[in-house]
Amino acid sequence: MAAIVARLTGDVSRRTMIWLAALFVALVIAPWLVSDYLVTVLILILYLAYTGQAWNIMMGFAGQLSLGHAIYVGLGAYIAAVLFTRYGVGPWFGFLAAMPVAAACGAVIGFLAFRFGVTGIYFAILTIAFAEFARIGFDHLDIVNAAAGLFLPVAQYAHNDPWRLRGSPTMFYYVILAATLAAFILCRALITSRIGYFWLAIREDEEAARAAGIDTFRYKMYAVTISAAVTSFAGVFYAFFYNNLFPEQVFNISQSIQMILGPLIGGVGTLFGPILGAFVLTSLAESLNSALTAFGLDLPGAEQVFYGACLLFVIAALPEGIWPRLARALGIAERVP
Amino acid sequence: MPFDVYLNVAVGGVLTGLVYGLMALGLSVIFGVVRVVNFAHGEMMSIAMYLAVVLFSAFHLDPLIMLVPIAAVLFVFGYALQSGLINPFVTRPEHSQFLLLVALAIIIVNTLLIVFGPDARTVQTAYAFDSFQFGSLIVDAAKVYAGAAAIAFAALLFAFFRFTLIGTAIRACADNYTGALVVGLNVNRLYALTFGIGAACVGAAGVMMTLIVDVTPMIGPTYTLLAFVIVITGGLGSMPGALLGGILIGLTEALAGLLFTPSAKSMFAFGILVLVLLFRPQGILGKRPA
Numbered sequence: 001m002a003a004i005v006a007r008l009t010g011d012v013s014r015r016t017m018i019w020l021a022a023l024f025v026a027l028v029i030a031p032w033l034v035s036d037y038l039v040t041v042l043i044l045i046l047y048l049a050y051t052g053q054a055w056n057i058m059m060g061f062a063g064q065l066s067l068g069h070a071i072y073v074g075l076g077a078y079i080a081a082v083l084f085t086r087y088g089v090g091p092w093f094g095f096l097a098a099m100p101v102a103a104a105c106g107a108v109i110g111f112l113a114f115r116f117g118v119t120g121i122y123f124a125i126l127t128i129a130f131a132e133f134a135r136i137g138f139d140h141l142d143i144v145n146a147a148a149g150l151f152l153p154v155a156q157y158a159h160n161d162p163w164r165l166r167g168s169p170t171m172f173y174y175v176i177l178a179a180t181l182a183a184f185i186l187c188r189a190l191i192t193s194r195i196g197y198f199w200l201a202i203r204e205d206e207e208a209a210r211a212a213g214i215d216t217f218r219y220k221m222y223a224v225t226i227s228a229a230v231t232s233f234a235g236v237f238y239a240f241f242y243n244n245l246f247p248e249q250v251f252n253i254s255q256s257i258q259m260i261l262g263p264l265i266g267g268v269g270t271l272f273g274p275i276l277g278a279f280v281l282t283s284l285a286e287s288l289n290s291a292l293t294a295f296g297l298d299l300p301g302a303e304q305v306f307y308g309a310c311l312l313f314v315i316a317a318l319p320e321g322i323w324p325r326l327a328r329a330l331g332i333a334e335r336v337p
Numbered sequence: 338m339p340f341d342v343y344l345n346v347a348v349g350g351v352l353t354g355l356v357y358g359l360m361a362l363g364l365s366v367i368f369g370v371v372r373v374v375n376f377a378h379g380e381m382m383s384i385a386m387y388l389a390v391v392l393f394s395a396f397h398l399d400p401l402i403m404l405v406p407i408a409a410v411l412f413v414f415g416y417a418l419q420s421g422l423i424n425p426f427v428t429r430p431e432h433s434q435f436l437l438l439v440a441l442a443i444i445i446v447n448t449l450l451i452v453f454g455p456d457a458r459t460v461q462t463a464y465a466f467d468s469f470q471f472g473s474l475i476v477d478a479a480k481v482y483a484g485a486a487a488i489a490f491a492a493l494l495f496a497f498f499r500f501t502l503i504g505t506a507i508r509a510c511a512d513n514y515t516g517a518l519v520v521g522l523n524v525n526r527l528y529a530l531t532f533g534i535g536a537a538c539v540g541a542a543g544v545m546m547t548l549i550v551d552v553t554p555m556i557g558p559t560y561t562l563l564a565f566v567i568v569i570t571g572g573l574g575s576m577p578g579a580l581l582g583g584i585l586i587g588l589t590e591a592l593a594g595l596l597f598t599p600s601a602k603s604m605f606a607f608g609i610l611v612l613v614l615l616f617r618p619q620g621i622l623g624k625r626p627a
Contacts, residue, residue: 065432067439112611117620120431121374125565126376132562133607253558257439264436274409300455301447301554308443315437319429 008188016332027177031170039169042240046176047234047283052262053183054230054272059260060269061191063203063224065120066128068109070255071134072102072228076235077250078138081150083241095236099229105130106228110221119206128253135251144245152243172241180236180275183230187271188227199223203269209304256306263305265314267321276323281310283321341473346595347588348476352484353588356545358580359487361567362494363538365579370511370569371422372530374431376438378443379560381536382570385411385543386552387449390458393547400460401482404544408490408537415536421528427528442557449554452520457551465548483545490541492533498576507531511574539564559603566610572623581622585609 008015031039053070058064078099080094089097109130114121139147161168162175190196199220201209210216239245249255266277288306292299314321359383367375375381387408394397422441426434467478498504508516510527517524550556563586569581586606593605613620 059432076390105503112614116614118614118618122569122614124432124435125562125569129566129607129610133604136601138605139502140598146368209611257443299451301450304447305444305451308440308447311436311440311443315433315440316425321434 001203004124004189006091007192008185011236013332019330019332021135024111031173036169039173041286043169043176044174045278046173046180047237047241048259048262048273048278048282050176050180050237051231051234051259052236052266052278053180053187054227055260056263056268056270056274057190057227057230059224060263060273061187061196061203062199062220063206064223065124065221066127066224066227067124067256067260068129069227069259070251070253071105072231072249073106073129073213073235073238073255073259074131074134074138074247075102076232077245078144080236081152081239081245082144085152089234091240092163093328097232098232098236102232102235103225105228110224114217114220128256131251131253131256135247138247138251144247147247147248149244151245152239154243155241166236172237174220176237179233181279184271184275186230191271195219195222196321213271233327258307261311263321265310265318265321265324270321270323270327272327273321273323276326277321281307282321284310300330343474343592343595344473346591348474349590350479350591351584352480353549353582353586353591354584355484355487355491356542356583357551357567357587359543359545359562360539361564361571361579361583362491362576363535363542363572364564365568365574365576366494367532367535368536369508369574371419371427371528372425373434374438374531375532375535376435376444376561377557378539378564379401379562380442380557381411381414381558382539382546383449383552383554383557384414384545384602385540386547386556387453387458389544389547389573390460390552393460393462394458399462400544401486402549404486404541407544408541411540411543412533412537416529416533419534420525421530421533424525424528442561445555446557449557451524455555456554457550457553460547462548464490468580479548482513483548486545487542490538491576494538495576496535500598503527503530513609561606563603563606566606569620570609570613575620575622579621582620585621 002090004231027042034042051073054068054072055066058066062322076098079098080091083089083094083097084091103176109127113117113126118126138144143175144150161172162171191200198209198214200216202216202219203214230267230268235250238250261281262277264277265273265276265281266275269271289303292302318325357388360378364375367378385407389400389403392403392407393400396576399497416439418567423434423437446484453528462479464478464482469476469478470479487536491554498508503545505526507519507530510522510531514524517527546552565585568579569582570585571578571580586609589605591608594602617623
């Protein structure tokens with residue numbers, strides 16, 4: 001245990017640790033300081049930080065662009081929700097069931113793609129195709145109520161039951177905060193391990209990595225399965241937080257896109273980028289929404305146009321994301337591998 | 338079900354498939370030359386569809402008459418897009434070009450949503466319910482016109498690339514970028530031209546699609562994916578492959594809609610994509626990369 005902690009914190013400067021500790025404390029006490037509305041915004045931010053972190057394992061570390069991560073969210077959500085509503089199985093056991101399914105799904109997609117040399121944008125298109133396939137499939141699957149949607153019995157806020165994930169937004173806030181922290185630590189552990197260095201080698205130059213003796217197929221498979229397994233928890237959380245599931249929403253490509261905006265804006269391949277990106281993007285989008293409401297405008301596509309504009313701006317002006325710059329300015333440069 | 342029914346549906350599917358093929362041809366041309374994946378392809382098509390719908394409802398201009406003008410508008414749009422926005426990205430990594438166009442796609446879809454609202458729009462031409470009858474075969478007139486126009490447009494394109502000087506210059510850019518620069522071709526202008534041509538293809542396809550389907554802002558992403566499925570199925574960089582892939586997917590969708598349920602038809606297109614990637618990753622008419 002001590003050895004693991006030593007490895008995780010080994011080359012982290014004191015200054016960085018202080019910043020991290022301060023941020024963590026701020027996040028822990030936040031629900032007491034802000035309104036209920038802001039707690040739900042924070043939940044959304046952490047949710048996106050979590051999914052962004054999971055996606056980052058594939059794209060940021062191993063260099064495999066997935067644009068269909070909604071499929072893993074959807075599988076996690078539907079499996080946990082069906083087990084809960086039909087068999088009374090709690091969400092944590094539901095997650096234990098959903099995780100291997102999502103990982104297996106990732107493995108199938110990865111196998112098809114990597115075995116047959118489908119790379120780059122073709123790989124991205126294959127991931128979209130699978131997510132769309134699942135969306136239409138679930139839309140016709142009667143066991144999950146097809147397009148009519150699956151509903152969980154709405155939570156009673158009388159007392160919090162973290163075991164069954166029924167309770168107040170504050171409880172959900174702490175659950176997703178813990179999950180985000182766990183994902184952060186997992187990513188740090190991965191990227192400082194042998195597997196992480198192999199991923200970076202593959203990301204930078206796959207030919208060279210293979211020439212150096214790395215079994216690129218195997219390590220790309222690890223990336224896609226781990227990323228899928230981590231993402232599936234976001235689905236479980238989604239199901240129990242929103243209490244309703246529609247294939248049209250959960251598996252939608254816009255879900256996949258929203259998931260990748262955080263890391264792209266924050267900084268692909270960094271540990272802190274997905275978290276920062278989720279904060280920046282969601283706060284801006286929420287401000288825009290409030291402003292539109294204040295002016296009495298009801299424009300259903302406005303938020304998405306805004307996301308598109310953000311993406312356009314970041315891709316054109318800040319290709320490496322906000323975090324690497326900000327980190328240098330704060331003097332805590334995360335060694336971007 | 339009698340054989341006639343299958344035949345009727347199959348012919349309808351092939352005709353729709355020709356329009357799909359023209360759409361995919363635009364994508365294939367852009368990728369083959371500029372090496373940029375136009376992820377906003379279906380969205381560009383929906384712009385053309387809305388142009389056709391608006392012109393029809395405001396001035397009663399028949400989509401078939403507006404085919405060339407709208408294709409020209411899309412040409413200008415594509416040309417401006419490439420020279421203004423995309424050109425600096427030509428040398429950037431693949432995923433960053435891809436995401437640039439994803440961003441553009443999101444903006445187009447939702448701007449259309451804001452302007453036109455979520456409801457489906459349609460073009461009610463005088464010949465919407467006409468049909469041609471050959472023996473027991475009954476085909477919608479609109480689909481015949483659309484398919485014929487798609488063939489004509491594709492033929493023009495083949496001739497352009499084959500027989501004109503500019504077409505040859507564009508093919509030179511695709512074959513050898515450095516070589517094209519060395520012999521003094523203005524590659525940036527040719528790229529913009531190519532993107533414009535690809536946009537014109539998808540614009541023409543969009544106008545014809547208004548005869549076949551209703552338009553909503555949300556169809557953009559669906560057709561982008563469909564165009565990719567077709568291009569990968571037919572063989573990347575192969576122009577006849579794009580048309581063939583279009584016909585194949587059109588046929589599959591039509592038969593799947595008949596045998597199963599119409600809303601599940603695109604699952605079969607994705608099924609074909611997976612099969613092609615598994616057994617013939619270079620596509621039906623594509624060449625294996627050296």
